[in-house]
Amino acid sequence: MRATLETLAIVCLVGVAQLALGVVGLAWAFALAPPISVAPWTVVTSVYAHGSIEHLLGNAIALLIVGPLVERHTTRARFHAFVITTGALAGITQVTLGGLLGSAPAVLGLSGAVFALGGYLLAGNVASATLFDRLRLSPRAQIALFGAIAVVLTLLTAAPGVALIAHAVGAFCGLLAGRIRLLDTR
Incomplete structure (x- = not known):
């Protein structure tokens, strides 16, 4: 549980920094918003930052x-790299596609990475691997199935203000990574 607790510690430290910078009007410095090139560090900071205590909890x-x-089957470094990579990819996709579909509000939070970890668990366990091997689905069919599962998982968490695109992208990335056991060290 070490990497999970380290991730939570980072989230708390970023939360304290957000509060401190909020006093001088700089809390926005953690949020990922278009154009990304204006504040590229927010690709990472937005993964650990949150909009409220309720959001963080x-x-x-x-x-x-x-x-x-997930961390029982991987290294600390892989776990952290997975959290950052999937969280950043989910956030970038959210602000990019959100901008194409209308307004693209700033994005904060760990949920894209958490959905990726959940997707990894769904597709990377022995029972799922056995099922996929027995079904003998083509790679395209597996990707389509993962897309459908990601959409269903996302719709289950749908609520106003929720970054649905980020959730779906996180879940999809996790499902793909789990299928190929990207994090496994065995």
């Missing part, structure tokens, strides 16, 4: 459920 609880299960 929701993501923390979800991380505490899925994080320890």
Whole structure:
């Protein structure tokens, strides 16, 4: 549970920094917003930053459920790299596609990475691997199935103000990574 707790510690440290910078009007410095080139560091900081205590607690609880299960089969470095990479990819996709579909509000939070960890658990376990091997689905069919699962998982969490694109991208990335057991060290 070490990498999960380290991730939560980073989230808390970023939260304290957000509060401190908010006093002088700089809390925006953590949020990922278009154009990304204006504040490129927010690709990473936005993964660990949150919009409220409730937002942070929701993501923390979800991380505490899925994080320890994933980290048992990987290294700390891989776990952290996966969280940063999937969280950043989910955020970038959210602001990019959100901008194409209308307004692209700033993005904050760990949920894209948490959805990736959950997707990894769904597709990377022995039962799922056995099922996929027995079904003998083509790679395209597997990708389509993962896309459908990602959409269903996303719709289950749909609410106003939720970064649905980020959730779907995170879940999809996790499902793909789990299928190829990207994080496994065995």
